[in-house]
Amino acid sequence: MTTEPYSVQDYKTDLKPVWCPGCGDFAVLNSVYRALADLKIEPHETVVVSGIGCSSRLPGYVDTYGFNSLHGRALPIATGTKLAAPNLHVIAVGGDGDGLAIGGNHFMHAARRNVDLAYFIMDNEIYGLTKGQAGPTTPHGDKTKSTTYGNPDTGIDPCNLAIALGASWVARAFSGDVKGTTELMKTAITHHGFAFLNIISPCVTWRGDDQTKLLRPKVRPVPADHDRTDREAAMRFTNESDDRLTVGILFASPRASLLDEMIDMRERAAGVAMPPGREEILRVFA
Ligand SMILES: Cc1ncc(C[n+]2csc(CCOP(=O)(O)OP(=O)(O)O)c2C)c(N)n1
Ligand code: SF4
Ligand SMILES: [Mg+2]
Numbered sequence: 001m002t003t004e005p006y007s008v009q010d011y012k013t014d015l016k017p018v019w020c021p022g023c024g025d026f027a028v029l030n031s032v033y034r035a036l037a038d039l040k041i042e043p044h045e046t047v048v049v050s051g052i053g054c055s056s057r058l059p060g061y062v063d064t065y066g067f068n069s070l071h072g073r074a075l076p077i078a079t080g081t082k083l084a085a086p087n088l089h090v091i092a093v094g095g096d097g098d099g100l101a102i103g104g105n106h107f108m109h110a111a112r113r114n115v116d117l118a119y120f121i122m123d124n125e126i127y128g129l130t131k132g133q134a135g136p137t138t139p140h141g142d143k144t145k146s147t148t149y150g151n152p153d154t155g156i157d158p159c160n161l162a163i164a165l166g167a168s169w170v171a172r173a174f175s176g177d178v179k180g181t182t183e184l185m186k187t188a189i190t191h192h193g194f195a196f197l198n199i200i201s202p203c204v205t206w207r208g209d210d211q212t213k214l215l216r217p218k219v220r221p222v223p224a225d226h227d228r229t230d231r232e233a234a235m236r237f238t239n240e241s242d243d244r245l246t247v248g249i250l251f252a253s254p255r256a257s258l259l260d261e262m263i264d265m266r267e268r269a270a271g272v273a274m275p276p277g278r279e280e281i282l283r284v285f286a
Helices: 026-038 055-061 074-084 097-103 103-114 156-166 177-190 210-220 231-235 259-269 278-286
Strands: 046-050 067-068 089-095 118-123 170-176 196-201 219-222 245-252
Touching: 026 055, 026 118, 026 177, 046 055, 046 074, 046 118, 055 089, 074 089, 074 097, 074 118, 074 259, 089 097, 089 210, 097 103, 097 118, 097 156, 103 156, 118 177, 156 170, 156 196, 156 245, 170 177, 170 210, 177 196, 210 219, 210 278, 231 245
Parallel strands: 046 067, 046 089, 089 118, 118 196, 170 196, 219 245
Antiparallel strands: 170 245
């Protein structure tokens, strides 16, 4: 981090986003710019890694290091990046299909290992780039290009999954609320361990205007008295009833990250004491 003032403009590339007008991902991108500017994170201290999908185009629009990789492979690449360069802020991004279908296995292991990175899913409940097939978060009964009579599968709640898998920080956002999403991103980026933020980001092309119209009135903040260290309480905000979409930090329970554990093992094996703090850990790996 730096004391230099950074503005949103400093994080923009010359590429213009090619998303459809009205796509929720524009607002997500704005939140990323604002979060990085507010945190005063130097562009060269940051890497944004994605898979493939409309949402996975995002690294091309952010003037940090970036990697638009393979479908479903954002998390293993982000994990390798963090282990090889622990001083970098690693942010993985992508779609619901990318992260929960083909990439679902990697989601499981990044969460249980508590890899020290932030992961933002742009959840439009559809495969946008490939023209509107149902995906893992498509609600039961919804008609899509691949489920013309209605989706026979039950959609999964990504936050429910993340909490169950061992993520140490889990939150939900609505892309239309740029301020709220920005604040959640800032906390996710500075969290020590695996921070998962599911951002509901409507697809106007394959889900129509209805998705935004249906979702916006359901959005409500997590109650002020919610104990975010309570796993069971957090689970109650997942798989919510049809008229409610709670946004905010659902679960936060810090624990040793993968990097901490690896250093701990190495120090134990060498018979020397574990370095006391985060700065020490980063210095050992630098
Ligand atoms: C190995 C592989 N399988 C399938 C595809 C085709 N494919 C590209 S993007 C995509 C789904 C994208 O959906 P999502 O991740 O939800 O992103 P969105 O476009 O909705 O933002 C698929 C199936 C691919 N590129 N590579
Ligand atoms: S197809 Fe959907 S997700 Fe893709 S850019 Fe267009 S509105 Fe966004
Ligand atoms: Mg999608």
